[in-house]
Amino acid sequence: AAEIHWVDPKAFSTREELVQATEARAQELAEELRQRGERPYVIPNGCKxxxxxxxxxxxxxxxxxxxxxxxxxxxxxxxxxxxxxxxxxxxxxxxxxxxxxxxxxxxxxxxxxxxxxxxxxxxxxxxxxxxxxxxxxxxxxxxxxxxxxxxxxxxxxxxxxxxxxxxxxxxxxxxxxxxxxxxxxxxxxxxxxxxxxxxxxxxxxxxxxxxxxxxxxxxxxxxxxxxxx
Missing domain, CATH: 3.40.50.1100 (Rossmann fold)
Structure with a gap:
């Protein structure tokens, strides 16, 4: 099952800021997984x-x-x-x-x-x-x-x-x-x-x-x- 973390777009004035915030959140989640011994693969917005x-x-x-x-x-x-x-x-x-x-x-x-x-x-x-x-x-x-x-x-x-x-x-x-x-x-x-x-x-x-x-x-x-x- 998928686990979804929501970043509120209304909190940002531009799409660039929203993209940066979502990618930062993805990195935070990836680090949490690493701390648990897992190996996450982070796919950024629009692919690498x-x-x-x-x-x-x-x-x-x-x-x-x-x-x-x-x-x-x-x-x-x-x-x-x-x-x-x-x-x-x-x-x-x-x-x-x-x-x-x-x-x-x-x-x-x-x-x-x-x-x-x-x-x-x-x-x-x-x-x-x-x-x-x-x-x-x-x-x-x-x-x-x-x-x-x-x-x-x-x-x-x-x-x-x-x-x-x-x-x-x-x-x-x-x-x-x-x-x-x-x-x-x-x-x-x-x-x-x-x-x-x-x-x-x-x-x-x-x-x-x-x-x-x-x-x-x-x-x-x-x-x-x-x-x-």
Whole structure:
């Protein structure tokens, strides 16, 4: 059975503070277990940065192989950016397997762009040290847009709702309201603004999360007016 320890989000003014508090509490609990002779494995919010970076670098390699089979090459990859592990790995993969020529665009679902950019840079430096590589990290390689978060993390927005409904109707693809829905809202807006002008192949990375569509806190955003079932 799972044992859950609750950290009250209302006690913190920013998501960054909440994440720090939950991770500190996890370390406290881990130390208590060590004192009892146990060997806890602590999984931080968003997974360990190094692990996720290496995994998603591999994702870029797999993506390149699949597109080459179709005689295509990606000009850009767009992804949701929460704790930044996914985007770190995609940028790493672009540097390792495409000479940094694939533009990686993160759409924040919670944090401020400057905070996420700095986190991605730190994570990239750690990954490159682990790999024994001395590669420059161009400033333009780390691109994050934070204009699509709305009122806060996991809080539905009209733009997210439109993006989720558009993909469901036109492509039969389900997005989630917390991550991919807001990321797609960002992509659609950036396309309208000409942010990808000249790019032929822009890949949207679907990172899952579809069950959140049916969560009690999310589903009402998609109910027709006056209907709750």
């Amino acid at each position: 940065p190094l692990h996720s970076a290496l995994a998603y670098a591999g994702c870029v390699l797999e993506l390149l192989e699949q597109l080459r089979a179709l005689n295509l090459a990606p000009d850009g990859i767009v992804t949701a950016c929460g704790t930044a592990g996914t985007q770190t790995g995609l940028v790493l993969g672009s540097l390792l397997f495409a000479q940094g020529q694939i533009r990686v665009v993160g759409v924040s679902v919670s944090g401020r762009a400057e905070v996420l950019r700095e986190r991605i840079r730190r994570n990239l430096e750690e990954a490159l040290r682990f790999l024994g590589l001395d590669l420059p990290i161009p400033e333009e390689a780390i691109e994050v847009h934070d204009g699509y978060v709305g009122p806060g993390y996991a809080v539905p927005t009209p733009e997210m709702k439109r993006a989720v409904e558009l993909l469901a109707r036109t492509e039969g693809i389900l997005l989630d309201p917390v991550y991919t829905g807001k990321a797609m809202a960002g992509l659609l807006d950036l396309l309208e603004k000409g942010a990808f002008r000249g790019a032929e192949n822009v890949v949207f990375l679907h990172t899952g999360g579809v069950p959140a569509l049916f969560a009690d806190t999310q589903a009402p955003a998609f109910y027709p007016d006056g209907h709750e079932g």
